[in-house]
Amino acid sequence: MLPVSQREYGVLRQKGGKPPKLTVKDKLYITLKYLRECRTMDSIAAEYGVRKGAACLSVQRAEDTLVKDGASALPGKKVLKRKPASIQFVAADVTGSPANRPKKG
Numbered sequence: 001m002l003p004v005s006q007r008e009y010g011v012l013r014q015k016g017g018k019p020p021k022l023t024v025k026d027k028l029y030i031t032l033k034y035l036r037e038c039r040t041m042d043s044i045a046a047e048y049g050v051r052k053g054a055a056c057l058s059v060q061r062a063e064d065t066l067v068k069d070g071a072s073a074l075p076g077k078k079v080l081k082r083k084p085a086s087i088q089f090v091a092a093d094v095t096g097s098p099a100n101r102p103k104k105g
Contacts, residue, residue, distance in 0.1 A: 001028060001072060008065040021050050022058060030055055031062040040100075 005024050022030070030044055034055075045055040066072050 001066060004069045004071060005062060005065055008061075008069075022048060022054070027058040027062055031059045034059050 005028050026048060033039055033044055041052045041055045045052045
C-alpha cells in the first residue's frame with residue numbers, strides 16, 4: 001500500500017506548494033486507524049497535531065488512491081457465490097470496541 005500511496009503523492013505534489021505536516025506513511029496510518037478502530041476524526045487529528053479537515057482529506061485521498069489502484073481490492077460477492085468449495089475457512093474480526101453514544105434520560 002505504501003508504494004502505491006507514495007507514487008500517487010509524487011504525482012499530486014509535482015507542482016510544489018507548501019510542505020505538508022503529514023508524511024505519506026502518516027496519512028496511510030491515519031486511514032488504517034480510521035477504518036480499523038472506528039475512531040473519530042477529531043481524536044485522530046489531535047493525535048497527529050493536525051486539523052480535523054486535514055485528517056479527513058488524508059483518509060479520502062488514501063481511500064481513492066487504493067481503490068483506483070485495485071491491488072487491495074476484494075473479490076465481489078458474485079465470485080464468492082460461484083466458488084464455495086474453494087473457501088476453506090473464514091476469518092472474522094470480532095474484537096469489540098465500545099461505541100460512544102449519548103446516554104438516554
